[in-house]
Amino acid sequence: MSNQFSRTELLIGKMGVEKLQNAKVAIFGIGGVGSFVVEGLARAGIGKFILVDNDEVSLTNLNRQIIATRKTIGKSKVEVAKRRILEINPNASVEIYQEFFMPSSKGILDETTDYVVDAIDTVTAKIELVVRCNKLNIPIISSMGTGNKLDPTRFEVTDIYKTSVCPLAKVMRKELRTRNINELKVVYSKEEPIKLFEKQEKDRIPGSISFVPSVAGLIISGEVVKDIINK
Secondary structure, eight states: OOOTTHHHHHHHHHHHHHHHHHOEEEEEOOSTTHHHHHHHHHHHTOOEEEEEOOOBOOGGGTTTOTTOOTTTTTSBHHHHHHHHHHHHOTTOEEEEEOSOOOTTOOSSOOTTOOEEEEOOSOHHHHHHHHHHHHHHTOOEEEEOOOTTOOOGGGEEEEEGGGOOSOHHHHHHHHHHHHTTOOOOEEEEEOSOOOOOSSOOTTTTOOOOOTTTHHHHHHHHHHHHHHHHHTO
16 A cells, blocks of 8 residues: 555565654755755655744745745745655644754753754854764764755765864864764765855855755765665
């Protein structure tokens, strides 16, 4: 008998589907990368979600975030993402936190969390998340920079200490080394940053396009799914 995950079951088997349905995944940052992580995981059949993001959908999100449409502008990203997950899979459980995750943030993660996705932009928050996951022994995958890039085929999945080119990865390597964290699974691009047509020095706003962060997000969702079913 067919159901919405019957095609998935052909690939990963009934036990694989059950593992995904029983898994709880936390996604921090529901932007260009994070929104596509959510999409990939919801359609793969992840049963429990934690979504963390302080932001609302804005006009400039339309070029790259799957939750951004003219109808969702001005609405909370976590609320919009929750609604989308439940429209895809009404049996999913979705916990939302409309907050900016920082070292002062309390709660959110505990030993019931099976996997964490870091799709945050801020270095301080990224480091804190990795440190917490390390303490709680929760697997985590972290997205490096996807701004100012045009070639989605240049993404690689590797350990943070094997990365090169990416400025964000360089900062992360340094910060993690000082905290004695010896490994971190990341998705990063070896593409040299594109020179922008207009300088945005004041705000340091990166350029972005539809098909780069989305690919990084789907690569991450694939890694999460494979790791959960192979556990």
